[in-house]
Amino acid sequence: MPKVPKWVADVLENVFSGFNRKVIVAEINHLHPFIKTIKFRGDLSGVNFKPGQAISIRVNETNFRNYTPSFWDSENGVFEVIFHLHGNGPGSSYIDGLELDDLVNIVLPRGLDLYKKEYEYHFFFGDETTIGLFKSLKQVIEENGQNYIGILELNEDTMHYELKTRYGLDIVSSSINKAQNAISFLQNLPDRVWELWQNGSFYLMGNGRSIQNFRKALKEKGVNSRNIRTQPYWVEGKIGL
Structure with missing residues (x-):
């Protein structure tokens, strides 16, 4: 999602508040200096996640970033994202700074269901x-x-x-x-x-x-x-x- 003015970002969060959930950073692992896995916990009830769908995170006042979960369990209220910290952009800076028990506001998964189950x-x-x-x-x-x-x-x-x-x-x-x-x-x-x-x-x-x-x-x-x-x-x- 591109950069938008702060007032637009505020409006988007309010208009789509029904699609937002607050989650807690529950576990952090570094698989590589540039690859960080974070497990989040929160109320994910009613979410029917499909592989390939993405969440959105507001990483600062004017920027949102999309991330594709690597694991999702709505019943137990947990999901995981593998982040690539590729540079000094606002997304990488925000994710790199997350610590245990931090509260993160996410936009629930949306997008296509990529998996084609009919293929062997x-x-x-x-x-x-x-x-x-x-x-x-x-x-x-x-x-x-x-x-x-x-x-x-x-x-x-x-x-x-x-x-x-x-x-x-x-x-x-x-x-x-x-x-x-x-x-x-x-x-x-x-x-x-x-x-x-x-x-x-x-x-x-x-x-x-x-x-x-x-x-x-x-x-x-x-x-x-x-x-x-x-x-x-x-x-x-x-x-x-």
Whole structure:
């Protein structure tokens, strides 16, 4: 969500107060100096969360930021978000400063239900900003006895984060030509693997330019557009996607 004047932010909070909940920071873990997991607790009754939906947090007087939960349990009033602290922006500063027992006002989850339960095979492509979404999708895919593979395009400062052993994802480094290394990985998949996944469901998330390039590569390999789900989280030089 883009930056807005303070009075507009105040009005939005009042108009949509029925969709707001106050939650407590219940647990904090640093998986990496730039990757922070926070567990929140509060009244989540009546919320029917679906993987891929996002909450919104007002991070200062004029800025809101959207975050995709990695875990959600309405019955027990708990959810988790994996935050990528990518710089000195207002979102990163706010999240980095959160401490145990802090009170946070969130806008309840909204957005599309990304998970396509009718598919047996699921393919995920993303970056540091999409780890939480992947974890959420992974849970429901495994609950339904289905299969997944995935590629994460990571910056140098997060390349050593143990995502492959933790989640079974393959890791490639980011490059000037967005998704170039991920596309090379895709093109080198064994034929027997591609035969299974080419008609599956593809989830392309994270950087807008990486998504665009990877989607083009998938279509060149014969993947139908209706099998590809996309959600850009950020683009260089732009704020508030």
